[in-house]
Every structure is written in C-alpha cells, then in structure tokens.
Amino acid sequence: xxxxxxxxxxxxxxxxxxxxxxxxxxxxxxxxxxxxxxxxxxxxxxxxxxxxxxxxxxxxxxxxxxxxxxxxxxxxxxxxxxxxxxxxxxxxxxxxxxxxxxxxxxxxxxxxxxxxxxxxxxxxxxxxxxxxxxxxxxxxxxxxxxxxxxxxxxxxxxxxxxxxxxxxxxxxxxxxxxxxxxxxxxxxxxxxxxxxxxxxxxxxxxxxxxxxxxxxxxxxxxxxxxxxxxx
Amino acid sequence: xxxxxxxxxxxxxxxxxxxxxxxxxxxxxxxxxxxxxxxxxxxxxxxxxxxxxxxxxxxxxxxxxxxxxxxxxxxxxxxxxxxxxxxxxxxxxxxxxxxxxxxxxxxxxxxxxxxxxxxxxxxxxxxxxxxxxxxxxxxxxxxxxxxxxxxxxxxxxxxxxxxxxxxxxxxxxxxxxxxxxxxxxxxxxxxxxxxxxxxxxxxxxxxxxxxxxxxxxxxxxxxxxxxxxxxxxxxxxxxxxxxxxxxxxxxxxxxxxxxxxxxxxxxxxxxxxxxxxxxxxxxxxxxxxxxxxxxxxxxxxxxxxxxxxxxxxxxxxxxxxxxxxxxxxxxxxxxxxxxxxxxxxxxxxxxxxxxxxxxxxxxxxxxxxxxxxxxxxxxxxxxxxxxxxxxxxxxxxxxxxxxxxxxxxxxxxxxxxxxxxxxxxxxxxxxxxxxxxxxxxxxxxxxxx
Numbered sequence: 001x002x003x004x005x006x007x008x009x010x011x012x013x014x015x016x017x018x019x020x021x022x023x024x025x026x027x028x029x030x031x032x033x034x035x036x037x038x039x040x041x042x043x044x045x046x047x048x049x050x051x052x053x054x055x056x057x058x059x060x061x062x063x064x065x066x067x068x069x070x071x072x073x074x075x076x077x078x079x080x081x082x083x084x085x086x087x088x089x090x091x092x093x094x095x096x097x098x099x100x101x102x103x104x105x106x107x108x109x110x111x112x113x114x115x116x117x118x119x120x121x122x123x124x125x126x127x128x129x130x131x132x133x134x135x136x137x138x139x140x141x142x143x144x145x146x147x148x149x150x151x152x153x154x155x156x157x158x159x160x161x162x163x164x165x166x167x168x169x170x171x172x173x174x175x176x177x178x179x180x181x182x183x184x185x186x187x188x189x190x191x192x193x194x195x196x197x198x199x200x201x202x203x204x205x206x207x208x209x210x211x212x213x214x215x216x217x218x219x220x221x222x223x224x225x226x227x228x229x230x231x
Numbered sequence: 232x233x234x235x236x237x238x239x240x241x242x243x244x245x246x247x248x249x250x251x252x253x254x255x256x257x258x259x260x261x262x263x264x265x266x267x268x269x270x271x272x273x274x275x276x277x278x279x280x281x282x283x284x285x286x287x288x289x290x291x292x293x294x295x296x297x298x299x300x301x302x303x304x305x306x307x308x309x310x311x312x313x314x315x316x317x318x319x320x321x322x323x324x325x326x327x328x329x330x331x332x333x334x335x336x337x338x339x340x341x342x343x344x345x346x347x348x349x350x351x352x353x354x355x356x357x358x359x360x361x362x363x364x365x366x367x368x369x370x371x372x373x374x375x376x377x378x379x380x381x382x383x384x385x386x387x388x389x390x391x392x393x394x395x396x397x398x399x400x401x402x403x404x405x406x407x408x409x410x411x412x413x414x415x416x417x418x419x420x421x422x423x424x425x426x427x428x429x430x431x432x433x434x435x436x437x438x439x440x441x442x443x444x445x446x447x448x449x450x451x452x453x454x455x456x457x458x459x460x461x462x463x464x465x466x467x468x469x470x471x472x473x474x475x476x477x478x479x480x481x482x483x484x485x486x487x488x489x490x491x492x493x494x495x496x497x498x499x500x501x502x503x504x505x506x507x508x509x510x511x512x513x514x515x516x517x518x519x520x521x522x523x524x525x526x527x528x529x530x531x532x533x534x535x536x537x538x539x540x541x542x543x544x545x546x547x548x549x550x551x552x553x554x555x556x557x558x559x560x561x562x563x564x565x566x567x568x569x570x571x572x573x574x575x576x577x578x579x580x581x582x583x584x585x586x587x588x589x590x591x592x593x594x595x596x597x598x599x600x601x602x603x604x605x606x607x608x609x610x611x612x613x614x615x616x617x618x619x620x621x622x623x624x625x626x627x628x629x630x631x632x633x634x635x636x637x638x639x640x641x642x643x644x645x646x647x648x649x650x651x652x653x654x655x656x657x658x659x660x661x662x663x664x665x666x667x668x669x670x671x672x673x674x675x676x677x678x679x680x
Contacts, residue, residue, distance in 0.1 A: 048392075048393055050392060070396075073393065073396075074396075076393065077393060077394070078389065078390070078393040080386070080389055080390075082386065083390070084385055084386030084387045084389065084390065085387060085390065086239050086387065088239060088242040088243065089235065089238065089239050089242075093235055093238065093239075096235060097232060097235040097236075097239070098390065098391075098394045100232040100235070101232060101391065101394050101395045101396070101401060102394045102395070102396060103396045141390075144390070144394065148394060
C-alpha cells in the first residue's frame, strides 16, 4: 500500500531523508521513531506530496506520488500532531466541511456515526471545536480520515500531549482502523505506544532508517534500550 | 461546502463587526442623502413662494418705473436635483441649486453663492457613493487580507491540503463567500437608498449599480492577487492598506493638484475685471459710442435711437450693463473651456484610477458632477438672455409696469436631459483592471497550490 524506494530529500546541502526503503502493507501499522529533526515529518510530507523528493520514489497504492498527486491524494489522509480545524464550527460541521472538500457526500446521521466510530461522544458533536481538548480534536481528525474513505492514514506525533486514558483510547482506535484494512504510518517519540500499537517499528536517525523490526520480536524496554543506543 | 464556508465566515468577529459598521455607515449615508434631497426640495418650494412675494413687493415699491423695477427684480433658475443625487451628492451641495438672476450684467451673478468649506472638495460627503468608494474597499481588505495566510498560520492548510480535491476551488469558494456577502450588503444598501430617495429604476440607476458592483469586484480581484503572493497576514494587510491609501486618497489628490496646476484659470479673475471695467468705464464714455456697440449686438433695437448725452437714460444704463458681459465674453468662454478641459483630464486619469472612475461615474449619473454644473451655467446664459430680450423692448419703450403679466414669472427649472450613456467609457476601464488582476491571480494561485 505504501512504499519508499531509495527515497531521498535534501534541503540545500543538508540531507533530510537518505535512501529510504520501506513498505507498509494493507492493514498494517508502521511506527517510525526518531529524534526531532531525524526526518520523520519530511518522510510523511514526501508521501503526502507536500514535498518533492530529491531522488527516489514515494509510492502510494503503487502510484508514484509526484506523478499522480491527485490520484494518490484521494486514498490518503493525514492527522497532524495538533489537529487544526475551524474553531468556530462544531466537530460535526468540521467533519461535514472536510468530507465535502474531499468530494464525499455523506448524510448528517452518517457523519455522526463516523464521529462515534472515532470515539467522540455524541454530546460533543455540536459543540464548537474551540472548546475541544487535543484528544477530541484528534478524534475529529480520525473521523475526517474515515469520511474520506482513505486507505492510508499518516499520523505525526498523534499521542504527544495526550493523557494516558486518551492515549489508550487512541491506540484502540488505531488498532480498529488497521483491522478494517487501513494502513497507518505513524511518526512518534512514544516508544511504548509505538510497540503497543504498531505491527512494525523503525528507527530513523539523521534521515536514515537504521532499524526496522516486527513488534512481536521486541518488547518496549528492549526497544527503548535499542533506541537510546542508536541515536 | 459553501453553506459551511458562509457559516464559518459569518461567525468570525471581523465579519460581524465589518458588516455592522458598513450597514450603520450605509444607513447614515442614506439619511444624509434624504436630508440633502429634502433641503433641495424645500429650497425649490421656497424659491417659488419667495419669487412671487419678491415680485409683488417690488412692483408695489417701484410700480411707476419699469426700468428701476427690473434693476431690483430677481428671477429664479432652479437646477433640478435628480433623486440619484441623494446617493451621490458630488459637488451639488457646493454649487447653488437655485440661482436668482437680474437682467443686469450676468458674469458677476453666476458665482454669487455661499462660502463653503474647501476641504469638502477633496473628501466629499458621507453619502452612499463615499461609503462605496472609501469604506467598502477597506472592508474587502479586512475580509481578504488573510484569505490564504490564516489557513497557513492557524495550521488548517495542512488538513485542507490533504483533504481538498481542488485547493483552488477551496480558495475561490472562500473568495466567493466574502464577495457575495459584501455584494449583497452593497446591493441591499443601494436598494434601500433607491426606495427611500425615490430613485427611478432606469438606465442611470442601472449604471450606478453596475459601477458599484464592478468597483467591488475590482477590489476583490486586486486583494485576491495580493493574498496569493504567499506573504503572511501582516504583510498582506500592510500592502493592501498602502494600495488603498494610494488609490483612494493619494492618487486622486495628486491628480487634482496636477490638473489645477496644468490648467490654471487666470480667466476667473480677468473675466470679472473685464466685466466690471466693461460696465464701469461706460459711465465715462459717450452714450452714443456705447449705444452703437449695443446696437451692433442687437440690431433689432436700433430703432430706439440714441439717448441724449446729458442725464440718465434707462436704455443707455442697460446697454452699459450689457457691454460688461460682451467685453468679458471671450475670457468667460475660455474659462468655461478650461473648466471642461479639467473635467476631461480628470476623466482621462480616472481610466487608470478605479476609485476616481467610480466616483466620477456616480456623480455623472446623479447629475452632480462638474460637467452638469457647467451645463447649468450654460443654460443660465440662455435664461438670462431670454429675460433681457423679453424686457429690453419694454424698458426702451418705457412701458407701464402694469402692462406686464408678472404672474407668468415662476422659477424656471433646468433639467439636464440630453445625457446619453456610453457604457464602454463608463465601465470599460473597470472591466479591464478586473481582467488584469484576475489573470495575475490565476498565475499566483497556480504557484500557490
């Protein structure tokens, strides 16, 4: 579903991503760990088509993102660290707005169901987004991704700043999405959550993917030790 | 999506404040326009009543001498005010709408009016045309300066970028929402103004409305181009406010200055001096010489002969008065031509300054521009001449005051009905500037997305 082939990106003389090769299958959750500036967000932006690679290819659904920006954009969604939406619209209205922007025509009760599926309780659906917590905003972000019927969801530091309960809820939602066939590519600092939610984890340092493994082969404490050694 | 874009924008404080402000200002401007029309109507009514009383009083006082009576009698000429003038007062509050004329030398009487505050010439009135030309662009700037940058600055652009099928459609949607709101408010104000002021739904009103609409579109096109240049909100606001200042205040003031210097009017003084000299010098000139010149102008009166060189003669007195106008005629014509040239030059400059173009078109369709006033002055010459030609034979033949039907002298009304509308000249330059900025915007949007 998602593939990087010798993917590289330079900002001037500085290497942001160097010869990245990885694959994320359908229904798989891939968590990419790394320090600030390791190249995680640049990698996501290359897949989203917001940046063009210096060399190599980013493929989404088998299509080169650079050559098929419109087609690849239709099957992917993005949840940033802080989901910024329109504060003076409600969660339901934001969902309706962004789903329409994506060209989807979804009835109001279906939109409510999507919010419930994303874990946002009904009593909050019609409250203004400016009153939402970070976790609630992320749930709206997930509902937006669902409304787009995206096959691939990119998440950038999604659990940063969430309390343990909200993180747990978020983890369960991600697992549920993967079970339903969505591929998830998550950039994170949160080693324990990465091991918990991910099917595979990778560590990135100075633009290079220096480690990649299935989570069934490693537990959180081993991962933390490895992470601290490699960076 | 448009419904939600409307909701999202309507809930912003900038939108609520902006719309409230322009509705209040628009309402005030309509009230001011109504007040102006009421004043003009009251003046016209008073002129009719005053003329009747004035004639009756003077006929009583000087009923034994027609020539003396006509020295005092004034005949009112009204410059008819179109209801559209309530939307665009222009210079009509500076120039007299009622001119009371004696059959003596005319030139000195033309400019008998109250003193006015000259700064009003630059800033105009708070009429609806002022609100459209000055205030609406500010509102367009307030609504547009962060059209794109707010998305980037608040972080929503990331989501839009990934979710939108067409980002240009999203930006155009935001633009359309803002335009429809402001255009709706503008048309609402024009509509309310038309009803309150009793404006007829004719081609002049259509041109007024279209000019206002195109002027608004021009500002939207200009702002859209600027905001698509990827600057932040602060820079956009600064750039757009600078452009507003230049287009709405500085450039028109510069053009006004340039035209005033480029077309100096020494004739304004020389006309007055020649008219006064032309008359006063005749007191020391032989009556025969004066009368010969007078009869050259009016051979039909030559049979009244030459008065005695000694003593006073009403024929000679009115001939002297007349000579004042004759001897200042060339300077007067030159002055009229220069004033018309100033107006023509303004129109030329206005082709590249949309705010000036809009204001000139508003004044023109409302009949409150400089050209309209010049037409009124031109008509005043005919009005004055007709009065002279009517009374001269009576004065020269020493007719009885009672032989004149004074009841027929009700105020005459000047209506400028010979105006034709050249749509291309009026709207062409606005359309071209809109197209220019639309094309520039297309290139900028392509780079942006």
